[in-house]
């Protein structure tokens with residue numbers, strides 16, 4: 001881990017840029033598949049990543065696929081319910097396989113697994129721009145401090161997360177602005193750990209067009225935050241103010257801040273959602289993870305789909321050894337487009353962030369309908385077709401279920 005630029009080779013099969021969940025997942029599978037992989041990140045690892053740290057079922061499945069689930073769960077705080085809380089105080093506990101582990105640890109585990117599989121990790125090393133031959137990417141210009149180097153690669157995989165500079169430099173950004181923003185802090189409150197052992201997601205008018213969360217981490221620490229996605233072209237809301245509203249109006253959040261110890265400052269970060277905002281590929285280059293918009297709207301969850309899209313990038317590249325570049329790109333893009341219906345559902349559900357009374361309505365109905373509760377659990381663990389739950393037609397149907 002953290003090799004220096006002086007050890008950088010001149011060429012490799014695949015250069016993976018960004019060692020978050022998407023990049024490390026891709027790097028591990030590519031290395032396991034026999035590719036010579038260079039993985040780089042602009043930050044030396046371990047590094048923090050501003051996040052809610054919640055692992056929903058898609059993340060668990062991907063962690064299994066990468067062979068790191070045991071390592072993650074030996075440190076994570078497991079949980080068995082997402083508690084949805086509406087503005088009128090209605091509560092609904094949706095069962096699922098869940099866990100919380102701060103990203104500093106999660107990302108290190110996934111990155112170390114890539115390293116163990118044979119991917120060489122160089123950091124801090126920044127991707128500046130692609131090297132192009134005609135329209136084809138054949139490598140990248142990289143920088144560490146004042147030193148710049150060129151690295152030739154058969155493929156470049158961009159997994160640079162929600163910030164736009166690398167996408168812009170590679171000519172892949174269709175949109176510079178993020179889809180949303182979120183803010184989080186860590187609060188230590190060991191007494192609350194005895195009775196708050198679910199992932200709470202809260203909708204209230206004072207948080208609109210967004211949501212709040214409290215997720216229990218290991219060691220009596222809680223990740224508490226607020227976020228907002230797709231605020232319709234308006235200026236991004238002042239998340240500090242939204243956070244203050246959350247900790248004033250939601251009793252557990254109030255209790256946490258009043259009796260706990262805030263560990264470090266609150267931190268905000270952008271989100272790129274809905275599988276849009278970037279081209280997915282060009283000759284010699286694939287875009288994966290949040291750089292490709294792989295984070296869900298509505299709740300801002302994206303670790304699982306970042307891992308999953310990274311896995312798809314690796315599988316498309318490995319399957320493409322005997323095929324041409326166009327076939328690899330077509331395969332990869334088809335894999336991502338197949339995920340689109342799930343993103344559409346979360347985009348529709350995002351209406352509840354703008355109109356929190358919709359959360360009340362769904363919670364109220366689901367508390368009275370076992371079938372609807374099952375459907376929501378099936379959407380969360382992705383065992384059921386997402387359907388049209390949050391369209392106008394779907395909402396009207398709530399009264400007949």
Ligand SMILES: Cc1cc2nc3c(=O)[nH]c(=O)nc-3n(C[C@H](O)[C@H](O)[C@H](O)COP(=O)(O)OP(=O)(O)OC[C@H]3O[C@@H](n4cnc5c(N)ncnc54)[C@H](O)[C@@H]3O)c2cc1C
Pocket residue numbers: 017018019020021022023040041042043049050051052053054055056125126127128159160161162163165166181182183184225227268269270271288289290291294295300301302303304306
């Ligand atoms: C406040 C907040 C709360 C969230 N809560 C949750 C949650 O509870 N659960 C959940 O599933 N998701 C959550 N998300 C979303 C989640 O953080 C992202 O979906 C996830 O991190 C995306 O993974 P990734 O690998 O695509 O990108 P990242 O994790 O962002 O990794 C990208 C990496 O690329 C590196 N990089 C960027 N540019 C360059 C460059 N030019 N050169 C070299 N390296 C570069 C970065 O340093 C970084 O390490 C939250 C997001 C925010 C902002």
